[in-house]
Amino acid sequence: MKLITLPLTNENVTLTAYLLEQSHEMPNTRIRPAILIFPGGSYRGCSDREAEPVAMAFLAEGYQAFVLRYSLNQNAAFPQPLNDAEEALELIREHSQQWGVDPSKVAVCGFSAGGHLASALGTMGRNRPNAMILGYPQILASDSKIFPVELPGINTAVDAATPPAFIFHTFEDTLVPVNNTLALASALEQSKVPFELHIFGHGVHGLSLATPVTSGGLRSMVDGDAAKWFGLCAAWLKKVFGEFASDQDILLDENISEYGIDVQMGVLLKNSACEKLIYGALPMLEHNPQLQDAVQVSIRQINEFGGGMLSQEVMEKLDRDLKGIPLV
Known part of the structure; x- marks a missing residue:
């Protein structure tokens, strides 16, 4: 795996790439879908719990993964974070051949405030992702008082060009109430944008993968039912992007620069x-x-x-x- 961290235009904004390397044993994975992850943190920070562990989970599914640490605090006034997200998405597509990415299969994955930014990119971005994965996202402008700056609502920006979405939330979330997700789902339905929605009965805000490894040691951050969101999401992504080809009896990697004893x-x-x-x-x-x-x-x-x-x-x-x- 290659790990690359690149500074972006705005101050203290970085894009980290987690890139699976090519192997002649797996020529069907030379070009992979990609996930661009926006951690949550109320636009005051970017949660480590919703960053690298999530990237690792998607890597295990065969995706190239990227984490954006975007503009925060007073720098979070829109459109600055949206500009960060647009720049990150464009950078991934511009380097798609070098990084082994299918530029037509780039999904964004955002949690809480990161879900706000991911859905903003999907509804307002000058270039949009091909799919959205949103975990307990902040959507309503009326609920944005927890942020350091005023932020736009997302439900009013949904249009027919908005990409399909996978959304999960918990009924017990009191920091970002579930009505945010319901408002987004209603807007997507009105614009005929396909989506899959899962609302789990239990679980606090900020669950990330809802497993012990992302819990920070807190019992409240582990929930076996809510943790199923990732498997459900992986299955949904395969429906949206398709599966890696596995229909050959023999796979030969003929994309070589020379013959030699390491060629098949x-x-x-x-x-x-x-x-x-x-x-x-x-x-x-x-x-x-x-x-x-x-x-x-x-x-x-x-x-x-x-x-x-x-x-x-x-x-x-x-x-x-x-x-x-x-x-x-």
Whole structure:
């Protein structure tokens, strides 16, 4: 995994990228959907509990993940935080090829005040995300007195261009009452924007993943039912963005810059010159029925599995000879 933190235009604003690296063993994941996470914190801070742990959870699902630490306190006056979010989204799409991101599959995920910012980006942004994930979001302008500055309401900004949303909240939330989520759901329904809504009966505000690891040691921050939001969200995202392709009998990564002993056997054997070199060094493979099961692994791996049939010197020479064959 690569970890990159970039300063953005506004003061003390950063975008942190958590990037899964490409692997020739998983060519179907070369381009991944992405999640841009906005932690909560009443626009006075950005909660660590709603930042990296959430990124890690989405990484485990195969997404590239990003965390935005946006403008706070007196700098939180709109549109400054929205500008931060717009800049972060544009940066992800501009670097999509470098970062292994599908620019048409970027979701925002925001909690509480971060949910306000995520939904603002989805309704007011000059460039909008492709989906929204909103946890106990602050939506109503009338409830924004907990913030250091006056902020716009989101429910009145929903339009037909607003992306589909996954929303979860708890009935017991007293800091950001559930009527915020209900107002947003009503606005989405009126604009015919698809959404999935889960209101859990129990749980305080700020649950994050609602698991012990994000609890900060507080019993109140753990709730087994509310914790189901993440699995429900992951299933919803697969409906919106689709699943990674898994419909091939054999997956060969032919996006290579040169031949060599670390390239899959199935790719090498498509080239007659490579085939000749391989069978010359490993004649036992030519008529071996097990070769059919080894086309997705490299010569290096085959040599290791075989207990070092070829010496290091022979392997190095074979690698040089293979690299000397032009790609076709």
